[in-house]
Structure formats: structure tokens, C-alpha cells
Amino acid sequence: MTNPRDTTGPGPTKTEHRLDIRAVRRQFPALRQLVHGHPLAYLDNAATTHKPTRVLDILVHHYERDNANVHRGLHTLGVRATEAYEKARARVAQFLGAREAAEIVFTRGTTEAINLVAQSYGRSHLQPGDEVIVTAMEHHANLLPWRRLCTEVGARLRVVPIDAEGGLRVDEFARLLGGKPRLVAVAHAANALGTVNPIAKMIRLAHAVGAVVLVDGALAAAHAPVDVAALDCDFYACSAHKLYGPTGIGALYGKAALLAAMPPWQTGGDMVLAVEDDAIRYAEPPQRFEAGTPPIAEAIAFAHALDWLAELGHERVLAHERALLTHATEELRAVEGVRLVGTTRDKVAVVSFIVEGLHSHDVATILDDAGVAVRAGDQCAQPLMRALGLPDTVRASFAAYNTVDEIDRLVDGVRQARALLG
Amino acid sequence: MPDPHTLYRDTLLDHGKAPRNHAPLAGATHTATVDNPVCGDRILVELTIDGEHVRDARFTIKGCLIATASASLMTEAVTGHPLAEIRRLCAEVEATCDGASAPDADMMGALGALGALAAVREYPARRRCATLPWVALRQALGQGQV
Numbered sequence: 001m002t003n004p005r006d007t008t009g010p011g012p013t014k015t016e017h018r019l020d021i022r023a024v025r026r027q028f029p030a031l032r033q034l035v036h037g038h039p040l041a042y043l044d045n046a047a048t049t050h051k052p053t054r055v056l057d058i059l060v061h062h063y064e065r066d067n068a069n070v071h072r073g074l075h076t077l078g079v080r081a082t083e084a085y086e087k088a089r090a091r092v093a094q095f096l097g098a099r100e101a102a103e104i105v106f107t108r109g110t111t112e113a114i115n116l117v118a119q120s121y122g123r124s125h126l127q128p129g130d131e132v133i134v135t136a137m138e139h140h141a142n143l144l145p146w147r148r149l150c151t152e153v154g155a156r157l158r159v160v161p162i163d164a165e166g167g168l169r170v171d172e173f174a175r176l177l178g179g180k181p182r183l184v185a186v187a188h189a190a191n192a193l194g195t196v197n198p199i200a201k202m203i204r205l206a207h208a209v210g211a212v213v214l215v216d217g218a219l220a221a222a223h224a225p226v227d228v229a230a231l232d233c234d235f236y237a238c239s240a241h242k243l244y245g246p247t248g249i250g251a252l253y254g255k256a257a258l259l260a261a262m263p264p265w266q267t268g269g270d271m272v273l274a275v276e277d278d279a280i281r282y283a284e285p286p287q288r289f290e291a292g293t294p295p296i297a298e299a300i301a302f303a304h305a306l307d308w309l310a311e312l313g314h315e316r317v318l319a320h321e322r323a324l325l326t327h328a329t330e331e332l333r334a335v336e337g338v339r340l341v342g343t344t345r346d347k348v349a350v351v352s353f354i355v356e357g358l359h360s361h362d363v364a365t366i367l368d369d370a371g372v373a374v375r376a377g378d379q380c381a382q383p384l385m386r387a388l389g390l391p392d393t394v395r396a397s398f399a400a401y402n403t404v405d406e407i408d409r410l411v412d413g414v415r416q417a418r419a420l421l422g
Numbered sequence: 423m424p425d426p427h428t429l430y431r432d433t434l435l436d437h438g439k440a441p442r443n444h445a446p447l448a449g450a451t452h453t454a455t456v457d458n459p460v461c462g463d464r465i466l467v468e469l470t471i472d473g474e475h476v477r478d479a480r481f482t483i484k485g486c487l488i489a490t491a492s493a494s495l496m497t498e499a500v501t502g503h504p505l506a507e508i509r510r511l512c513a514e515v516e517a518t519c520d521g522a523s524a525p526d527a528d529m530m531g532a533l534g535a536l537g538a539l540a541a542v543r544e545y546p547a548r549r550r551c552a553t554l555p556w557v558a559l560r561q562a563l564g565q566g567q568v
Contacts, residue, residue: 358487359463359485359486359487360461361461361486361488361547361548361551362430362486362487362488365429365430365545365547365548366430369428369429376461377460377461377462378461378462382462391462391484392461392462420430420435421430421435421438421439421487
């Protein structure tokens, strides 16, 4: 296990597993600020990460030099913008392990990617009486599109329960597959718990009964290795902003054959080949699913965020996050009155907890007074909170730039909240 | 790390940790339940109105310390008071928590213990917590016999 407290080691090399945290932090301007007189300890990375200077710079660079619409203008800037945008698509494809760039559709984010699949694939492939499986730990983004779809087409939504540790009941999943579902939608890692689901196994089991599988990778893409080809998943959705990239851009990976069989979702410019008076010929994927002017600068910056992460060493970042998770888990467990929520062995760097007798928003306010930023509330997973019998939780989530010292400040703040409000 | 927490002090802490009138009210004539969609908090305000006066006011809450303190202070402030005065008070408290400008010395004087709620002005994310009971109170007052 690496020691994230050690920030004085040599810079990263191929064989060196330690991150130079001080050097990493220097690349994040937003981290250099005081909040209520304290250095910001940003522990809300599962909501969104901060962005390195490199990503911020490329946004400005694009608008200053290459700004033009894509896939249209024959002029120089249009060519440059299109090349950079399509290069970004190839970069995202490489990151996710897709076989070809055309399997990547740029979307506004994970939510839009899932809605795209529900509305395009779902409405054209599901029949009344069909079944769709989700899990009890889904974010609303991977639940509500399916609930709506099921209502619209008369399909039935089945929910895989979780166990006391916040792990998926794979036995129940296997049992529900007996209903021959058409589609399975599952989080790679659950935002409210940090649980990493056994998606490779789930995909194998689902494919055996002919179901198509969508994986919500909003959280996992930054915090776990992803290889869509090796997983053999059918759809994988993620957002740049949780991956050190800008907001407003995300990606949907879809197997080429599936995307080819899907009707357009939104219609408009850039997604059509020919508009006759009595017929329309739509573009091939991925253009078919990118109506209108996309977030061009953001897509390019997304690719730069991935480059930044790769140069830092994604594996090294993950090892660092695991060390932070272990430290946070041990320290919070030692605080009287704190109960961890989501304690499976396979987790990403997320710690959810309740402080007995205290409301999560009161805890979060006291932490914020100390400069510690966490998420508090229902974690956009109200059915999960009901299943756990909890009104809400406090959630701390870690990224490449976090330190053991910041986690110690979190734990101090929780102790202080107990002393003051308990 | 000890810091002077500006929100969790004195009156709010006292009423938040040991709320007054935090109980169901048998025979209530006016009630309202309000949710805070941001956090899922929920408050039930129950009143006994006798003619033009609130005779009794109680609340039941699933919520944070700030909402609880605000509800406790509110029920103390309205019990025994005429409806017209309470309606005015609702507007004053909501302006105190959420208004464009901070309450002046006269207003703070008039609010008495309720003036403690002005602390949420420094915590925009928590203003709705403080005003939630008052929204419920206004709704309860707006209703007829239940």
C-alpha cells in the first residue's frame, strides 16, 4: 500500500508507484483557496472533480485559436475544430477500450447518455410485458429513465436488492434473469455507497439470457479501470466532469451493431445526410445521435483530461485513492456514533456515513465551516436510502489530489459536530 | 480546529437540541405538512385556533437542527397570539432569513428570540431549513377547519 502522506518522494516514473501530491495539487488552481479561513479540503469528488490547469487552458486555447463549428465549414478553423473534436472521440474510445471511435457518442453527460439509450434503443426494442432490470443502488440517473421507459412501453421494472453491507445480491440478480429481461442497467460503482458491482460476471449472466447491458460508469470511470471490450458490455455511459474534465460533456459507448440499429433520439443539424421533401436519410452513428452543435471545446478538453490522467498514471492514482479510502475508513470507524454505509470489500474511494442523532446537513455545514467540502443528503438515490432505512448520509469521496491530512480534518470535523450538536 | 461556528450557537443550538412543542397536537383545528425537496425533510405543523387567536401550536419533524430550532422558536412565538400578528410575523421572519437586505436593529428588536434565525443569512444553502416551518405555518393558517 502506498503512503499518501509522503509527498516528498521523487517524481513518478514507470516503476514508482507514489504520486507526488504536492506537484499534483499545484496543477489545480481551485484547490488554492481558503474557505471560511481554512484551506479548502475538497472531498466531494464523486459529485465533480476539480480540473487541472491543462484542461482549463485548452478550453481557452480552443476558443482563442480554433473556434468553429464541426463537420460543416470548409475553412481552416472548421477543419481544425473538426479534427480536434474527432481526435477527442478517438481518445475517449481508447480510454474506455472501445474497438473504434465510431462507438463513442458525445453526450451532455452520463444522464443524457442513459436517456439516449432508454429513448432510442428502449422505445424501439421493448414490447409490452418485457422486463428491465436495475439495482437498488442506482443513482436517479440510472433509474428514472428506465422507470419512465417501462411506463411508456408497458414493460416491467425489476430491482435487484442489496445486502446489509451495500453489496449487490448477485443470487437475486441471477434469479431475476429467469424472467428473460430485455435489458439490464447497472452502476459500475454506486455513487452513494462506493460499491463496485461485479459487472463482468453480470454481463456474462445477462448475455446468456439475451439481455442487453448498460453500465453507468459516471463514478467508476475515474476510480476503477474500464475496458468495455473486455467486459463485453453493450453500453457504457460516463461524464467528463467527474474525470478531471469540464462539465457539459460525456460519452456513451455503444457496440457498433447496436448503435447502427437505433433510431435517432434528437433530430436537427449534423445528424442527417439528406432531407428530401418526402424522406430523410439520417447519418450513421455516432453523428446520428449528435444533433445540433456539440460542446466542442468541452469534448477536446475531455480528451486532454484523459491525457493528463494517463500521464499521471491512472493506476497510480487508483492506488493513492485506495490508500486514502483505507485511512478514512479506519479513522471514521473509530469515531463513536459514526456508522459507515457501504462496506463491501470492492469499493471505489467513497465513504458514506451517518453520525447517530445528527442530520447530514448539519454535519456538512460544520465541516464546511472548517473548509471541508462533502456531500450530504439522499445522494440522488432516494429508493436506496429507503432500502437502507436511512434518511440521508454524509459522503466523502477522494481524488488524485487529496491528502491524508485532509481526511484527518474531515474526521476532526465529524468529532466536533458530535461534540457540538450531539 | 475549534472555530466559532456562527450558525450553531446559543438560541439555535438550544432550541435545536431541546425543541419546545415538539409533539402531536390532539384536537388541532389547522394543520399543514411541508417537504423540503432539497433534503427530503418534512414538517407537520398543528394549530388549535380559537376565534382570532392561536391557542396551541406544535410540530412534528424529520429534519435538521436548524429546521427544528426554527419550528421550536416559531411555536413559542405564536402561541396565544392573534392571527393578524402571526401573519405579519411570518413575512418578517421569512424576510429576515431570506430577504434582500439584512434586518435592521428595530426589526431585530421586534423579533426577539426569533432574531437568532438571521444567522442563516450567512449560509444560503441552509435558508430554506429555517423558513420551512414558517411555510408550513402560513399554509396551516390559510386552511379552514381540518
